[in-house]
Amino acid sequence: MAAYILAGVVLVAFITGEILSIENKKAVFTFPEFPYKETIKNEMAFREYESACEQSPSCVHTTGISRIRCLRECVSPSCYQDIYQTDQLEEGEIDVRLNSFKGCFIQRASRPRP
Template sequence: MRGGSGVVPLRRVPCRRWLLCLFVFFAAVLATSPSAEAKGGKGSRGRRGKTNLGGLDKEYYMLREECSKSEAVLGSANCTSSDVMRENCVLECVSPECYAEVYAQDPLEEGELDTTRGRLFRVCVRNAKKRREAERKQQDQEL
């Protein structure tokens, strides 16, 4: 200590250390910016919460949309009595065989949210479509 004042003089931070700190700060800011997120790629979701639907999933949701607007669902008193009954009718319209496999024994009930069976149903629909396409391809080869 000099002069007994008790104050420690400030040391100068070397220029290189200051630049390094500044560089680390800007790198951290850039790394957390939205433009630095993954833009896609195989198996990547891109923006959070958004999925890149494959062709089969797009077809599934288009078919669901068509079924929800179909006369079989809209014209049936049983299907329009409640939202859950309508959902059961839409699922059966999308794929009667998959509905029978997944939901027929225990249809959806009011307030029920069954993501596991929903996932099983979508997988069943995809597999059924793949089977039909394979059968069609095999028939075309036989001709």
């Protein structure tokens, strides 16, 4: 009987140790951050590009997360590459990168072209 109790304690300690080590290891999610000021002008510019992309042949028949990915890549391929390419947006994910994407878009759209 003592052997069973000892085995149970070891098993609980092992499981508890695993749980504690998982709780102490927090994943740090990093991505390029671009400042974004939410103004009517910035929102209108972003929405104008997004609306045009909604009509594009490459995005018009997509749905769900594929549509969001397509629209973002259409709005700004370079910003999409910088922010989303290495870690694609997934179904159900809260997009904490959207404001950074909008900031990148505004920054690059307002840059004078050579």
